[in-house]
Amino acid sequence: MCELYVKADPILYESRTRSLRIRGVVTTLRLENQFWDILREIAEVDGMTTNQLITKLYEEVMDYRGEVVNFASFLRVSCTRFLAQRLQRSAEVLSLVQSR
Helix, strand or coil: CCHHHHCCCHHHHCEEEEEEEECCEEEEEEEEHHHHHHHHHHHHHCCCCHHHHHHHHHHHHHHHHCCCCCHHHHHHHHHHHHHHHHHHHHHHHHHHHHCC
């Protein structure tokens, strides 16, 4: 079982730092490349750039919660929720196809 994870390309878990402006403040985020790739995919689905998506997520979580203790962790969890939601939709489509 662990072979699936152990054989992952090291570039995927290498960290990369990006700077962006959120609410007028330059912010630096450090995430693993895999998460940057997923954020790019989410942004493309929503018709935005990655920086626009991150800014929107920040603004929405701040409006909803009032604070973000660890924004990088929030982004990682957002990525895993996106993947889980996509997997669930795929399973639902497959179920519909099989029931025909």
